[in-house]
Amino acid sequence: MKNIVVIGGGPSGLEASANLHKMGYNVILVEKSPALGGHLAKWDRLFPQGIPAKDVLEGMISNINGVKYFLNANVQSINALGKSYNVILDNGITVLADAVLFATGFDLFKAEKKEEYGYGIYERVITNADLENWFRTKEDSRVANNPKRIGFVHCVGSRDEKAGNRYCSKVCCATAVKQACEIKQEFPDAEVFCFYMDLRMFGRGYEDLYLSAQKEYGVRFIRGRVSEVAENINKELVVKAEDTLSGKPIKVTLDLLVLMAGMQNCSAGAKVAGQIGVAGMETDGFFETKDTIYSLQQSNKPGVFFAGACTGPKTLPDSLHEARAAALAIHNYLQEGEKR
Amino acid sequence: MIYQGKQKIWSDYQKEIPDDHYFYVRSCIRQNLFPASEKTFLDITRNKLGKDFFETEHHTTCGGIAYHCDAIPQETSMTIIARQFALMHKYGYENYVCSCITSFGLYTETLETWHEFPELEAKIADNLWKTCKLEFAKPKYLAHASDIIYKFRNLIAAQAKYKLINKKTGQPLKVVEHIGCHYGKMFPSKSVGGAEYPYVLAGMIEAWGGEVIDYPERRHCCGYGFRQYHVRSNRGYSLSNTHKKFESMEPYKPDMIITNCPGCPYFLDRWQYVISELEGKTYGENGHGIPVFTYEEVAGLVMGYNPWDLGLQMHQVGPEPVLDKMGIPYNPEDKYKGPYGKDIGRPELPSCGCL
Secondary structure (H helix, E strand, O other): OOEEEEEEHHHHHHHHHHHHHHHEHHHHHHHOOOOOOOOHHOOEEEEOOOOEHHHHHHHHHHHHHOOOEOOOOOOOOHHHOOOEEEEEEEEEEEEEEEEEEEEEOOEOOOOHHHHHOOOOOOEOOOOHHHHHHHHHHHOOOOHHHHOOOEEEEEEEOOHHHHEEEEEOOHHHHHHHHHHHHHHHHHHOEEEEEEOOOOOOOOOOOHHHHHHHHHHHHOOOOEOOOOOEEEEEEOOEEEEEEEEOOOOOEEEEEEEEEEEEOOEEEHHHHHEEEEEOOOOOOOOOOOOOOOOOOOOOOOOOOOOOOEEHHOOHHHHHHHHHHHHHHHHHHHHHHHHHHHHH | OHHHHHHHHHHHHOOOOOOOOOEEOOOOOOHHHHHHHHHHHHHHHHHOOOEEEEEOOOOOOOOOOHHHOOOOOOOOOOOHHHHHHHHHHHHOEEEEEOOOHHHHHHHHHHHHHHHHOOHHHHHHHHHHHHHOOOOOOOOEEEEEEHHHHOOHHHHHHHOOOOOEEEEOOOOOOEEEEOHHHHOOOOOOOOOOOHHHHHHOHHHHHHHHOOEOOOOOOOOEEEEEEEEOOHHHHHHHHHHHHHHHHHHEEEEHHOOOOEEOOHHHHHHHHHHHHHHHHHOOOOOHHHHHHOOOEHHHHHHHHHHHOOOOOOOOOOOHOOOOHHHHOOOOOHHHHHHHHHOOOOOOOOOOOOOOOOO
């Protein structure tokens, strides 16, 4: 039986593992954290309909029944051995893999790098992940204090050359609009502002979500970037921005500011991939695929495949599609190898 | 405010500041506005700390004001700067320190531009030779004079006779630190602490016992800004900038303001008089303004210099409330006496009776 090592136990890794297992391969799933699910496990609800992330994840995990997986496990070394890859885990397990799938996902941009927004400096500045965690657990004193005025800053570490990330992170617009509606559900009296550059509501149902945010929830969308955040003597946030539609600088005082941190290639995944000469692209740091149209799941190395956000920011459905496509690509690769 | 968050950023923006042997360059305007600050800097570094700081009467302006007012082209200002650096080299130094923030910003911009465009550097070297017959050289290290006092802040603290502490209450003085815009906003990596939360003055305040105030308009311009003040029709804008800062810092009840720029202490000091005349409003205690100091003046006070030898009588807002809080003795009779006991005149008080 052919061995396939899947690196990363997030949605892409889970979906690809389930499909490969059903195809009859021996799948070994490696996850560095103590639980499966990746970022999805830390999310509360999913755009555009607000489906609970927990339900989706539970479905995925139930599908991998029969897949061998290791938690708290890291790839210590990986090297090519003929047509195979020798993968050594830090828990002492060694696998000779006929194919390796990188489903290593993304790291959230470290919002403290945008120093002017004051994350880690001012207490009431949080990230999209922090807010999602609060929706899920209701445990974060920064949010719970009945905020009356709340702001969302789009494109934090995305479309920002100064931050080193020129690309769009794709999911932040819809996430911000979703979170803006959700926070209005929690605090109906609060005023909510979204500071955006462009709203990229490209997916099915996204535009409806955006219209609903304005019509039903009264979220105010301000087209312009935030220039700086400070704290006044009452610990409220003083936020300066530009309203490019009215052509005026604005200053608002807020109780809570949510930074929509974007996606970056997972640094741990990139480190592992680097051992076999699979590198991130200079332009954005995400892994380079064999081409940009037809072979998005294949790398430039035989037997090494990709799925999900390790090749660029993606929504959850996109990542799942890629996982299934990767499973098929691996299957085709192994079948062709048999014929050879 | 999460102090550890700032410490993390400060640790990311630490620059190498050599310990000794500097070529020192004065500011065009500071000797008129705050006449003893540069003298005090040299006295502290040379005589109190035993360091080698050399200066020559042959250096000139850096051309910064003309450059930022679009009065001279970039290549002209670069050739002036190349001459300054050539003088440093001629006298055997490789560490360059300037008193002016605008100069520091322009020197940094020039060095970075030469780095990015070597053909321009070659052209400027050629200009220098043709005009001055001087050998082109670049400093190994570039520092602003406040970087030096920051570097030696703990040595100064060790020699301190007074602290930034209210002697009566034992509480630290609440200090607003105002950083000149050209210090770190253009090239954060060339500053101590970065652009958003600079540490160069905050470090001095902490080392000398004070408490730093972080207020909403902390990053805002003092109101000088060449195209604000030097263009007469824009002076109202200059004043409104300063007014905005004082309105923002008022709730924190600061005891004093420290700055590291030639223009900032002047405008933060003098515009308080104008605001009090226009609006009858002052921002300090008991109808008084908030005293504004240069970092050299504060270092001098901490080390026990006579306040009048530091030139504090040249301030519009009197420094006495701060001197009283720190427990620094002074003779009011000597305040308006010049070096030879000559009466130097007194500032006019605002009609509202403030200040």
